[in-house]
Structure formats: C-alpha cells, structure tokens
Amino acid sequence: MTYNIQKLPREKVFRDPIHNYIHVQHKVILDLINTREFQRLRRVKQLGTSSFTFQGAEHSRFTHCMGVYEITxxxxxxxxxxYPSQSPNDGLWDDNERIVALCAALLHDLGHGPYSHAFEHIFNTDHEQWTQTIITSPETEINQVLRQVSPEFPEKVASVIAKTYKNAQVVQMISSQIDADRMDYLLRDAYFTGTKYGMFDLTRILRVMRPYQGGIAFDANGMxxxxxxxxxxxxxxxxxxxHPVSRGMEVVLTKLLRRAKDLYEHNQMNGFEMPSLLVPFFENTVTTEDYLSLDDGILNTYFTLWLGYPDEILKDLSYRFLNRKPFKSAQYTEESEYKLPELANIVEAAGFDKSYYTSTNTSYDLPYDVYNPREHKSRTQIEIMQNDGSLIELSTLSTLVNALTGKNLGDERFYFPKAMLQEHPDDIFSEEYIKFQKHIYNDMII
Known part of the structure; x- marks a missing residue:
C-alpha cells in the first residue's frame, strides 16, 4: 500500500552518543516523538535497577527507542x-513499507512500565500487549497521529509489534535474533554501563543485511x-x-511492591498517604490512562512517602531500595536447592519475615537458537546467504555460535538480608546467624 507521507521542510536531527545524529525526515515521526505517551519514556530507565550497579546506566527507554528508529x-x-523491488513478490525491498517499519521501531517499547520487569512480575502486565493497546486506543495522542496516515495505520503498526504483520522483512527488522532493537540496546547499554562486552561492528552488519522472500539474511562475507x-x-x-547486585535490588523492589499490595488488600493503608496512582493496579482495574500515569519517578515518590509509614516492613524495604541496600545472594544448584526452605526459616528465626526478606531469582538466556517447528513460540534463525543465493543457518557455519546454540546460560540465586552474613552477631539471634552462615558457605557460592 502506498501512503501519502508528508516530509519535513528540513530534516531534523537529534544528537546521540551512539549514532551521532538521529535523522528525522517525516512529519509523522516528529509528531510521534512529541506525543505525551512517547515523552513519558524519558522517565522510565532503560536498565531499571542496573543503575544501582553501573552508575552510568541512567539512560531511558526514550533514547533507546530513538536509537532503534535510527538503525531501522x-x-x-x-x-x-x-535491493529495491523490481516486481511484485520478487522478495526484494518495497520502500512503501518504510513508514510502517519506522513507526514500529520508534514505538516498540511504548508499553514499558516503571522499572519494567519487577513491575510486570508483581502486577502481571505485558509491555508488548500494552504497547499495542496504546497504539490502537483512540484516546491516545499516538493513535491520533498514526490515524492521520490512514484510519487502519495504527493497527498495521501494532501488528508489527505482535509479529503478525504480513511483511516478514519489517517484522524481522524490529524483532528477530538480530534486529534493530537488540543492536541498539547492546551498544547503548555497553556505552552507559562503561563496559565493552556489547560492542560489535554495527556498520558492517548493516552493510551485509539483505532482504529475501522469507525475511532478512546476511551476506556470507559478513558472517x-x-x-x-x-x-x-x-x-x-x-x-x-x-549481575547479582542488580538482581538483588530488583528483589528488594519486587518485595516492596508486593508488601504495598498486600497492605492495601488488607485495608492497612487507610489513614496514610494513599498511593492513588497504584490503586488501579492493586485492584486489577487498570485503564490505559492509569498505565500511562506511572513512571519511575512516581514510584520513587511513593517509596519516599513510605519511609514514614507505620508498617516496619514497608518502611524498611523502601529505605533499602532508595538507599541502595541490596539483598545478598548465594548461587544454588539442583544438589543444594533442598536447603532453601531451611535457610528461609533460619532467616525468619533471626527476625526477618521470610515472605519479604528471602527470594529465589533465576536468570537464564538463550544466546542463540535455531528454528524448531515443534515449538509454539515463533523464532527466527540467522540465515547466511551464499553466492548462489542459497541460505545456510549460522550455527552450521560458525563453531563459536554452535557452541552457544540451544544452551540456556545463567544461574539460580537465593537472596537474603546482608545482615545474615555479619561476622560477629551479638544479639539474641546470634545462633541463627552462625547456623545460616555454616549452610551458605558449605553448600553454595556467595
């Protein structure tokens, strides 16, 4: 479909530490950037609690979305x-798809809530589903801007996020095992955390990308x-x-939100500053406007107010989060997992409610996987195009990638208050501290 897209009189650029300039040439893109829903992303950190470990990681979802747009x-x-298309269905690029791709790239993280994953875990939200909702809801400024392109345009953009859009090339630009989203967040997160692990040759990868009938492949000489x-x-x-410390702060945040929710459900927040913007989440009556009202700053404001709340657990967890007092952790295995209930009981005997002061946290990632037709979840493998036009899946050519293929890598950790490791416990619970340390140091990896 051909869209009548208005160009800006003069290209607008945004300075960016990763891409130097981000170029905006279409009025619809600039209008989307200026909507309240997109500007909200300035107030949501890209890496959530990771900024407690890497002090430079203060960048936002806003800057990341702009970067994904630029790579796209x-x-x-x-x-x-x-690779311009010469005839229908020739598998080459139809540039009429550009504006759909650019809008989807810009808006792909629109639905992230404050502190992202911890918030999703407690309130059972799905940021991709919320992204689609915000795009398609007539009440949002985003929707009104997109409808100026065409009445059905918001649904087309949302379908790219949902991975149901008819053009696989557009979908894979935004969501695949090597896409604009991942390429930007690796480079951006590496830059702001001060690490070098995420650095790779973006210019070369973009050069060797090419469209084909089934999506996007990569030239063999760029493998x-x-x-x-x-x-x-x-x-x-x-x-x-x-990083275990970032996860320790995420555990504190998760327990903090859980305590607030539990207090509200038991009518124990009456007579104190009511967290009115969280009430719809406590009651599971969230509207689009409710969702868009929250950001990291709103939560931090509530946490500051809760420092004066009479409930000791809510007060303590708020203090721990605001002042970077992460839970400590020990790595456990299948062999030592049976110890966890006993360890939690010891923590409780030492004066901590185990429901809020102990937790397990599992973090695993699949660095690379190949397509398995028996899986329900769709997955795109990385295809390397040979000189004769044939496609070969990456891990069959790369020994290094093959070593990572299909392997879930990560660890499982048991989190607990740092006080349980104090060297000279001198209170009446000292026996519990000593017992806890004996189990931890003998059976786990601190």
Whole structure:
C-alpha cells in the first residue's frame, strides 16, 4: 500500500552518543516523538535497577527507542539503494513499507512500565500487549497521529509489534535474533554501563543485511561480524544484565511492591498517604490512562512517602531500595536447592519475615537458537546467504555460535538480608546467624 507521507521542510536531527545524529525526515515521526505517551519514556530507565550497579546506566527507554528508529532507518536506506523491488513478490525491498517499519521501531517499547520487569512480575502486565493497546486506543495522542496516515495505520503498526504483520522483512527488522532493537540496546547499554562486552561492528552488519522472500539474511562475507554480535550479546547478558547486585535490588523492589499490595488488600493503608496512582493496579482495574500515569519517578515518590509509614516492613524495604541496600545472594544448584526452605526459616528465626526478606531469582538466556517447528513460540534463525543465493543457518557455519546454540546460560540465586552474613552477631539471634552462615558457605557460592 502506498501512503501519502508528508516530509519535513528540513530534516531534523537529534544528537546521540551512539549514532551521532538521529535523522528525522517525516512529519509523522516528529509528531510521534512529541506525543505525551512517547515523552513519558524519558522517565522510565532503560536498565531499571542496573543503575544501582553501573552508575552510568541512567539512560531511558526514550533514547533507546530513538536509537532503534535510527538503525531501522539505516536498514531501509540500505535496502532501497541496493535491493529495491523490481516486481511484485520478487522478495526484494518495497520502500512503501518504510513508514510502517519506522513507526514500529520508534514505538516498540511504548508499553514499558516503571522499572519494567519487577513491575510486570508483581502486577502481571505485558509491555508488548500494552504497547499495542496504546497504539490502537483512540484516546491516545499516538493513535491520533498514526490515524492521520490512514484510519487502519495504527493497527498495521501494532501488528508489527505482535509479529503478525504480513511483511516478514519489517517484522524481522524490529524483532528477530538480530534486529534493530537488540543492536541498539547492546551498544547503548555497553556505552552507559562503561563496559565493552556489547560492542560489535554495527556498520558492517548493516552493510551485509539483505532482504529475501522469507525475511532478512546476511551476506556470507559478513558472517564474522554477525558472529561477533552473537558473542557480544552473550557477554552482555552474563556480565551486565544478570549481575547479582542488580538482581538483588530488583528483589528488594519486587518485595516492596508486593508488601504495598498486600497492605492495601488488607485495608492497612487507610489513614496514610494513599498511593492513588497504584490503586488501579492493586485492584486489577487498570485503564490505559492509569498505565500511562506511572513512571519511575512516581514510584520513587511513593517509596519516599513510605519511609514514614507505620508498617516496619514497608518502611524498611523502601529505605533499602532508595538507599541502595541490596539483598545478598548465594548461587544454588539442583544438589543444594533442598536447603532453601531451611535457610528461609533460619532467616525468619533471626527476625526477618521470610515472605519479604528471602527470594529465589533465576536468570537464564538463550544466546542463540535455531528454528524448531515443534515449538509454539515463533523464532527466527540467522540465515547466511551464499553466492548462489542459497541460505545456510549460522550455527552450521560458525563453531563459536554452535557452541552457544540451544544452551540456556545463567544461574539460580537465593537472596537474603546482608545482615545474615555479619561476622560477629551479638544479639539474641546470634545462633541463627552462625547456623545460616555454616549452610551458605558449605553448600553454595556467595
């Protein structure tokens, strides 16, 4: 379908530490950036609790979405220059798809809630589903801007997020094992955390990307750049995203939100500052407007108010989160897992409610996998295009990628208050501390 898209009189650029300039040429993109729903992403951190471990990681979902847009724009430019469609269904790039791809790239994280994953876990929200809802709800500014392209355009953009859009090339630009989303967050997160694990040759990868009938493939002479990307992603997950201290802060946040929810459900927040913006989440009556009213700052404000709340657990967990007092952790295995209930009981005997002061946290990632037709979840494998046009799946060519293929890598940790490891417990519970430490140091990895 051909859209009548208005170009800006003069290209607008946004300075960016990763891409130098982010180029905006279409009025609809600039209008989307200026909506209240998109501006809200400035107030949601990209890496959530990771900023407690990597102090530079203060970047937002806003900057990431802008970066994903820019990478998608570069892909479209490459495809238009080098692989323009000559006839219907020839498997090459139809540049009429550009505006759908650009809008989906820009808006792909629109539905993230405050502190993302901990919030989703407690309130059972799905950021991808909320992204689609915000895009398709007539009440949002985003929807009104998209409808100016065409009445059905919001649904088309939402279908890219849902991975049901008819053009597989557009879907794979935004969501696949090597896409604009992942490429931007690896480079951006590496930059802001001060690590080098996520660095790879973006310019080379963009150069060797090419469309084909089934989606997007990569030229054989660029295979090593793709291989390096997969390894960079693996390293970032193991060294940054799964960092035990960041997870310790996420456990504190999860328990804090859980305590607030439990107090509300038992009518124990009466007579104190009511967290009115959280009430719809406590009552499971969330509207789109309710969802959009929350960001990291709103939660932090409530946590600050709760420092004066009479409930000791809510007060203590708020203090721990605001002042970076993460839970400690010990790595456990199948062999030591049976110890966890006993350890939790010891923590409770030492004066901590085990429901709020102990937790298990499992973080595993699949660095690379090949398509399995028996799986219900769709997965796109990385295809390397040979000189004769044939496609070969990446792990069959790369020994390094093959070593990671199909392997869930990560760890399982038991979280508990740091006080349980104090060296010289001198209170009446000292026996419990000593017993706890004996089990931890003998059976687990601190």
């Amino acid at each position: 724009r570069l892909i479209c430019d490459n495809f238009k220059r080098n 090593h750049a793709v291989e390096d990307y997969v390894l960079s992603r693996f390293q970032m997950y193991q060294q940054v995203y799964f």
